[in-house]
Amino acid sequence: MKKQKLVVVGNGMAGIRAVEELLKLAPDLYDITVFGAEPHPNYNRILLSPVLAGEMTINDIILNPLGWYADNGVRLHVGKTVTRIDRTARKVIASDGSEEEYDRLLLATGSTPFILPIPGRELPGVISYRDIKDTDEMIATAATHKHAVVIGGGLLGLEAANGLKLRGMDVTVVHLMPWLMERQLDKAAADMLKTSLEARGLKFLLEKQTEALIRGESGRVCALRFKDGLEIPADLVVMAAGIRPNTALAESARLYCNRGIVVNDTMQTYDPRIYAVGECVAHRGIAYGLVAPLFEQAKVCANHLANFGIARYTGSVTSTKLKVTGIDLFSAGNFMGGAGTDEIVLNDPSGGVYKKLVVKNDTLVGAVLYGDTADGAWYFQLVKDAQNIHEIRDHLMFGQNHVGDVGHAGKTLAATMPDDAQVCGCNGVCKGDIVKAIKSQGLFTLDDVRKHTKASSSCGSCTGLVEQILASTIGGAYTPADSRDKPVCGCTDHSHGVVRQTIRERHLISIPEAMRYMEWKTPSGCPSCRPALNYYLISTWPGEAKDDPQSRFINERAHANIQKDGTYSVVPRMWGGLTTPAELRAIADVADKYRVPTVKMTGGARVDLLGIKKEDLPKVWADLGAAGMVSGHAYGKSIRTVKTCVGAEHCRFGTQKSMAMGVKLERMLFGMWSPHKVKLAVSGCPRNCAEAGIKDIGVIGVDAGYELYVAGNGGIKTEVAEFLCKVKSDEEVMEYSGAFLQLYREEGFYLERTCHYVARVGLDHVKQIVVDDAAKRKELHERLLFALQDYEDPWQAAVAKPAVRREYEVIRIKEVAEVAP
């Protein structure tokens, strides 16, 4: 089949991002031709400010070098402006007369700076601030001239002013409004910003209207006159008074425009063959001037160009960060407040910190931060997700650390960290490595940074900090990942929630069937989605869906923990932590017989035999099995251990028999697979020697029965378990615990610990079902028991079945060549 022709008008960040997204989805669908008016390949326009400030060079900000176009078969015309679209003949005509036919056309013509309609606007020395050419001219002028005036005290104007000042010019910022950056800041924050910029030597004239630009003897601009008669010297005038969507081309082709080129939620214009993305577009009446929404638009547009037809763009919440080194400023959403909103304000002018959070109906709708923007990304996420903040409202102002959502993340302000400060403790990545990768590779998302630097890709506790570094490096281009509807992985656009729901509603029972039905993009998935799918299938359809060992991580496939040298560790189960001399003897015999180099206790108080060769595993298990021991599942996303204290059986303080309770719980849960590992503890009295306060379920004996706690965690970030309810009998402990765990099994996302699950759905939701609704509780408990019935010890299964045992055997070959068949 002949390829269709896609022509892209506009070689900037939005147009090329759409092409990149399209190539990912359908690399062979189109012959692609790109027209760019500027003589450069696609570069990162938002980093022009650091270039002007002398912190980066043009080469640093190129996003797609010319080789990228060639490698991807994209024809590029640089320095050619498209002047006309012939919609009948379906072709575009460029300024040099060249023509290009299209089947689909993508307009990404961006915006043009607004030039004040005042006398003198055409004089040499009067420029806007939009592209590389403008930036070059400003750098050149700074070397030869003295006085610069920037008209416009918005984001762009201030960045221009700061850069010119750093290049040695005397800079005055003229602004029509009563305070700076009024589109992004309230007056209090703007005043602090002004004071801080004045301390750097910038001058400001607020509420001043420019009347004319005056020509000097050289023919160049020499001064600027205001309506009130005041004149100030100006060798360079930078107009940064806003941008206008560049709709001239679209209008000349009589495409409907209103502020921008009007598009629907699929980024299609009124001509179905023509799409538009970026600053030139008006979507639901809004034209965006920041880069993050453009990327979202590009993704949706690419989906439709690829004929997938499933994505919708429904608008963006935007955030802003000023890229002036040393000034931390962040704003997002509706930061001015108004009717029906509450404002939470922290104002410390001497300390140079101002924070305002705007709350409406228990959701955060906007934020302004000055001086301390460490939590900007977090607030932005809360705004985007429209998350209910009722429970954290009184801590909200003090940031994410105070709420306790991350590990050692965010302790330091990202912007002020030195380059050699270590960010990712697992992979040894420093801040400088991350910043360098972001700049040199043109990274925009957390996932990209993880792939390229490995930072935050292991335990994830530094994620918040990496996000802050990303935000402070690329400013407004940063969009935090959508935590609610985030796709499972690159193999699909569906979120964990959607995948779970679909498997249940469509009664899908195998991985190939699920992938087919949900139109997986890869033939056999990846190590992220396959284990998740396998878990969702077996937990939703116990007895029907067949477990797929090849979709499990090696530990669960080999029923032992792989170690750094490729050997394994073996942890026999000890119900409730109880053992016998006979079991200990058998363990000692195994350790001797197989020369186990290390024997220790695990964190869950079980015996760990480390350093066993894979080939020996079945023999070790056979010996342990002969002494009555089974798998301890110390390797699985599954029930791990129930830790117990001595309890009323021996302890003089004990109120309940915690050992017996622990044994019963551990036996009930044997063989339970779950979204992530599950650990329990039972203490016989409130002294809580079993440390039940940091377990997924903590049971604490009291005189009248037991207190149940859920969603504790002693891992990456310590989380204290929350009180669920009090119960009277052992049977109730089993029923309530079982019901809670089954709810987690049915609703939790793969690799989500109970603490994260409960944080997501809310403890009230859990209480309503597990505590308040006796019928639902019983049903959940029964479903758990149904799923766990007839569970066979995986160790003895591996010992008994030759086909399974093969997994552990090494093939020994006779190195004699035979005649090739």
Place this chain on the structure above:
Amino acid sequence: MSGWIRVCALDEIALQGSRVVASSQGDIAIFRTADDQVFGLHDKCPHKGGPLSQGIVHGDTVTCPLHGMKIGLKDGEAVAPDKGCTRRFEVKAEDGTVWLQLN
């Protein structure tokens, strides 16, 4: 030396699974993909020496079990942006038998 050495029957390797062959040239991981192709790699990840044979096979790639580096089965090259290469061995499956060529 360029003759073919008999390894095992094809169905002794699980689909999307692998087996380890002990050879005079070190351990060799033999992989079988979902579409029944077979590949051979030195059983050592170029990153920190992890046993690739223990990884998850997806498409024509294996992910190392230790730190998740992805290695292409066809060429032994790490998937970008990671860098690194594992030695590969000629392997073929014919009439249900897997054959290996030592380098």
